Amino acid sequence: VAKAGEQPRVFFAGLPMGHEFTSLILALLQVSGYAPKVSDEVLNQIKGLNLKANFDVFVSLSCHNCPDVVQALNLIAIYNPNTTATMIDGSFFQDEVEQRKIMAVPMVFQDNEHIGQGRMTLEEIVAKLDTNSAEKDAAALNAKDAFDVLVIGGGPAGATAAIYAAR
Structure with a gap:
């Protein structure tokens, strides 16, 4: 998913159905200019993140906590040009799930390093990424x-x- 004339920074590996369908729709809306429902302070903090990272989120389409994490990382990728976010449906990529020893979802990786799992809010993720x-x-x-x-x-x-x- 990308703005016209820009490289894509939000990716969906698998079919974003079930609970993740909302993540796809929100990504499309936000890329096209629809304002997210977060405070200006959090949005400025996202824009000011000094990092270059690729985020992978392993999900299950029946997971109730996964959309919050996927949508948070999508928002970070949309508003911070040095980041990408990829939602990976674990049922389609079993080899990668076994290789990374994923036992629970959502499981978040930053540049192939595990940084968190389970329910996380946007503010918690940004605080974890913002080193200062x-x-x-x-x-x-x-x-x-x-x-x-x-x-x-x-x-x-x-x-x-x-x-x-x-x-």
């Missing part, structure tokens, strides 16, 4: 004004203290 995200978070926190009051606790007493402190 902790420094960015610290800088954002340091840019804020000093706090007058800090309420620790979330029970009734903490809520009451927060209400009275806000007055």
Whole structure:
């Protein structure tokens, strides 16, 4: 899947049917300019990722968690020109599944190195890929004004203290 005049960066190895059909439709929409339903902050973080990588996601068409991971990596590939994302249906590529010893899906590989498996959100994947995200978070926190009051606790007493402190 690619924008007109660009090299494709989103690939589907196998038939994207079942739960993965939505991933195909979203990839087509997003490549054609449809805005994704993520915050501008996350989108800017994706665009600012300083990496050149090829992602492979092994899926099963009956998996309920796989579309979230596939769609997240597709979004990264669409908005970061140095990355590609390939959804691989494990039932079509049994030799590769056995070679990589895949026992559960979704299984994510970055440049043929295992980086994660199971349910992952876009934010979790981006945080894992962004090597200096902790420094960015610290800088954002340091840019804020000093706090007058800090309420620790979330029970009734903490809520009451927060209400009275806000007055």
